[in-house]
Amino acid sequence: MKIRTPDYFNEFKCIADRCEDTCCAGWGIVIDDESYKKYLSTKGKLGEELRSKIINDDGDNIFVLKGDRCSFLNESNLCDIYSNLGSDGLCYTCRQYPRYLEEFGNLREVGISLSCPEAARIILSKNDKMKFNLSENNEEVNSYNDINPNIYINLMQSRKIVLDILQDRKMELRDRCTLVLTFANEIQEKIDSNDINSIKDINKKYLNKDFLYKFIISFQEFNNKLDQKYLNIYEIINIFIDLKHLKPNDILGLENSLRYFWQNEEDIKVYQDLNDSFNEYYKDNEYQFEQILIYYVFRYFMKSVFDYDVLAKIKFALISFIVIRELSIIRYLENKKFLDEDMVDIAHIYSRDIEHLEENIEVLEELFETRIEFSVENLIITLCN
Numbered sequence: 001m002k003i004r005t006p007d008y009f010n011e012f013k014c015i016a017d018r019c020e021d022t023c024c025a026g027w028g029i030v031i032d033d034e035s036y037k038k039y040l041s042t043k044g045k046l047g048e049e050l051r052s053k054i055i056n057d058d059g060d061n062i063f064v065l066k067g068d069r070c071s072f073l074n075e076s077n078l079c080d081i082y083s084n085l086g087s088d089g090l091c092y093t094c095r096q097y098p099r100y101l102e103e104f105g106n107l108r109e110v111g112i113s114l115s116c117p118e119a120a121r122i123i124l125s126k127n128d129k130m131k132f133n134l135s136e137n138n139e140e141v142n143s144y145n146d147i148n149p150n151i152y153i154n155l156m157q158s159r160k161i162v163l164d165i166l167q168d169r170k171m172e173l174r175d176r177c178t179l180v181l182t183f184a185n186e187i188q189e190k191i192d193s194n195d196i197n198s199i200k201d202i203n204k205k206y207l208n209k210d211f212l213y214k215f216i217i218s219f220q221e222f223n224n225k226l227d228q229k230y231l232n233i234y235e236i237i238n239i240f241i242d243l244k245h246l247k248p249n250d251i252l253g254l255e256n257s258l259r260y261f262w263q264n265e266e267d268i269k270v271y272q273d274l275n276d277s278f279n280e281y282y283k284d285n286e287y288q289f290e291q292i293l294i295y296y297v298f299r300y301f302m303k304s305v306f307d308y309d310v311l312a313k314i315k316f317a318l319i320s321f322i323v324i325r326e327l328s329i330i331r332y333l334e335n336k337k338f339l340d341e342d343m344v345d346i347a348h349i350y351s352r353d354i355e356h357l358e359e360n361i362e363v364l365e366e367l368f369e370t371r372i373e374f375s376v377e378n379l380i381i382t383l384c385n
Contacts, residue, residue, distance in 0.1 A: 001139040002134060002136050003109075003134070003135050003136070003137065004107065004109045004134050005109070005132065005133050005135075006111050006130060006132055007130065007132065008112075012098070012122060015118050016077070016078060017076050017078050020117055021348070023115075023116060024069060024072075024079060025069040025070065027246060028063070029062055030060045031054065031061040031063065032091055032092040042085075046080070046081075068247070081094075098113040098116035099112055099113070100299065102302065103145065104147060104152060109298070109302070111298060113351060114347055114350075115348055115355060116348065117344055117348045120344045120351070121344050124340065124343055124347065129169075130298075145306070147305050148196070151199070151305055154196065155199070155302060155310065157200070158183070159298075159302060161206050161207060165183070166180060166290060166294060166297065169290075171212075173289060178216075178219050178380050178383050179212060180314055181315075181383070182215075182376070182380075183206050184311045184314035185311055190202060222377075222380050222381050223384055225384075226271075226385045227268060228381050228385075229385040232379075232381065233322070234258075234261070235371070237257060237258065237326065238258075239373070240252075240254050240354070243364075244357050244359060246353050251353060252350060252354075253327055256330070257326065274333055278329045281332065281338065282328075282332075285340075289324075289325060293321050296320050297313075300317065311368070312365040312369075315368045315379065316361065316364060318379060318383070319364070319374070320354075320355075323350065323354075328342070331346065
């Protein structure tokens, strides 16, 4: 088995009760069958407690929540199962988190999730361009995905091009984002017309640096449309408010952000001035937004070999960047400063609240096709202004 990981992957180590958040609260933890059988046979007081605090919910065995906390998360924010049985006693979900993985035949890609504060700190601390390590072990491949090898090979190259463009710091970040959006749109057109072989021609075109730098000039026609961007952002935030959330108390601050803008026409000028101020203030840390984009592209882009929806994966990465940036600007406005811990806080809560509720991603991918705010043209306007 070949294994690809981001170069920061091995830096992660859980900081347990020193973490400002806990992965043992806010969501139901699904117990794998092997662990469930182990818990059924566990002896003593812990065994009795395990069996009394596991319920079946729609076919899945999960730990009962006490409030929004796992029943086995004690007052010190430590896991009683781990304390009594060690790491081998944890179910697969608890053992793996915040690691995630996706398999494509004989290739396994593994990373750490932005939803974990410590993982977010590691990811967002990287000023250098992201690199990926490829290793190999003796593990046998148990099953091969039903993947079209032609689209897999082409999209693997496409993703590398996206990652390279997003990390080309000779270009402004907004231009890089717009380029990968138009790139994904052209790929999607070939997929939709069942012309998979032509993806390699699109790849070849976007590998040409001269083409990229000339293409950027064409984006100027989307400039000076701040009023349209303003309306797009307003609608996007309202769409995100209507998604499902882990908690009802607006932990992301989406509703709070609406208090500052979108009250009258004069607010557009205030909005622009605040954006300009934040851009200048945070210019030396712009790499953190780049890392967020790289994270979402690496984690989700290749899932399109299963559903053939490349454009939705790129839109999700870009929309995540846009929303996290908007919330960062609000935090900057409120605190008159914006620190690394603020970015970690916003990025990890966004990931936890939006990304880890799979139905949210499904809803967003449907809205990407139906809501005008998510059209390629409107996203280019939102990115360019």
